[in-house]
Amino acid sequence: MRELLGSWWREPRPAHPPPRGWRDGALVALLAAAGLVEGFARWGSLPSPAVVPVVIGVGLTPVLLWRRTRPLLMTVVAFPVCAVGEVLVHGDLGLDTLAYLLLVVFSLSRWGSGRAAVFGAAVAAAKITWSAAVGHLDPDDVLAGAGVVSAALAIGAALRWRDRARRREFEQVKLRERERLARDLHDTVAHHVSAMAIRAQAGLAMLETRPSAAADALRLIETEASRALAEMRTMVRALRHDEPADRLPGPRIADLRQLAGRTGPGPAVEVELVGDLDGLPAAVAATICRLAQESVTNARRHARDATRITVSVVTDEDTVRLRVSDDGNGPTRPGPDGFGLAGMRERAHLLGGSVDAGPGRDHGWTVTAALPRAVA
Incomplete structure (x- = not known):
């Protein structure tokens, strides 16, 4: 267990997280609109002043734009802001739209380093513990919140390891393909170059006594060179990914x-x-x-x-x-x-x-x- 925790603590961030795109902007806009709709629909049932939960629910949606590149910072911003909001309304904010913060928790273990995930989980746990200590959450709500946060972290970690396993498998496939192409290249070059060397030696030996035989040797060298070039071009196309290697015509x-x-x-x-x-x-x-x-x-x-x-x-x-x-x-x-x-x-x-x-x-x-x- 200690080794597992130590390996997770030393876990680096994924090399290339997906860049921010239009889908992220659309998600933020949709959640902001949902927060406004829920706020106005439940204005009378939200804790007073009701404007605080609505402003926090809508105002925190931009953290999703940086959830993959700065998951720890977004966690440190979001959960303390929610705690301040609970102080202002003297209770739980009560806005269901705030469940989108689970995406930030998910991103901690999916896109953050091991240290970032640990610190971010500690921030979320501290906020839930504080809410329970001041009476803003019932014990049942505390258990449910801890379970949901743990599930988000677990799902993020599982997808992270799955992606790593797929990358390793892909690298192994590429390595095997490179080895196959290396064998083909060696066999092709060795065979044709060896034949050309033998013909060249024969041509030089017969150049003075039998010029016609030397000319025949040159023609054979030209044929071998053409075959070698054709096969090497086929392999180069595969290496440049213009064609799948397993679809290239092979010898019969x-x-x-x-x-x-x-x-x-x-x-x-x-x-x-x-x-x-x-x-x-x-x-x-x-x-x-x-x-x-x-x-x-x-x-x-x-x-x-x-x-x-x-x-x-x-x-x-x-x-x-x-x-x-x-x-x-x-x-x-x-x-x-x-x-x-x-x-x-x-x-x-x-x-x-x-x-x-x-x-x-x-x-x-x-x-x-x-x-x-x-x-x-």
């Missing part, structure tokens, strides 16, 4: 065939697709494509003396399996952890799947992944 299983049949240096890529892959959910298809793309890129970079990279995607009723292997003399153990393998594992884990990578049984390096075919 059929796009894996683009990995195969390329001419030039480096190992050839063979793609094998087995099973009904047309009906895969978009998230599964995109993940399989990204995993295959990253695995092929890593094989081109690190598989020494490799002549062939094999990409196999097999599906049944429940699972989609990916296997990417090469016949090179790759490392016998993984190198330092980078973003590639970590991103591959994150992708698979988000869909309830798994990724394993390690040396092949006889040679090379093998990456295997298994994803559930049905994804919520």
Whole structure:
């Protein structure tokens, strides 16, 4: 309990309370009119002089304009003024319209700091206690007033914590989306830039002996650069909030065939697709494509003396399996952890799947992944 009270005492004000708008002005005008109407309608039954309750009821309505930005100050102004009014009329003010002061009490715990809420609650409690001590309120009225004030404070605190929980959830969603876009950006850039680097090396090696082959390499570099720019523009649109990221077109299983049949240096890529892959959910298809793309890129970079990279995607009723292997003399153990393998594992884990990578049984390096075919 002590820790709870201490945490509330140290609670700062919310960063960005809603600004004052036309609705606040309309509310003040409506309550002021209601106070005038009630005052004239009950003029004979209000404590004498009746003008005091009416003036206080109407005159305090502007405190609602600053209830979010200065809740403690508005509380310190409103409740002592009501106490002075009770002294002038020698009893309770009796104006029902003054119930709008509960909005000020609510704002203490909703928009004020922890200290402001404590001090403001103490001011309201002191006013109720004083009214009871001088005989302006009956015991039943004291209990009812304390209960209503406590309820207003509790509702304000509950809405405050609810808003904070929603903000935390929203920040987590944004973080997950940023991680997803970071994985896509890494995979796209790594794949296309790696291909361009390989083509450029080949073009330089054949520039003097085979100029036509060097020209072919330049054309392939241009194609890879165009694809990389197109995918990066798609991601930039998502980052700039012009388009929801989950509605952007993602890679499809059929796009894996683009990995195969390329001419030039480096190992050839063979793609094998087995099973009904047309009906895969978009998230599964995109993940399989990204995993295959990253695995092929890593094989081109690190598989020494490799002549062939094999990409196999097999599906049944429940699972989609990916296997990417090469016949090179790759490392016998993984190198330092980078973003590639970590991103591959994150992708698979988000869909309830798994990724394993390690040396092949006889040679090379093998990456295997298994994803559930049905994804919520």
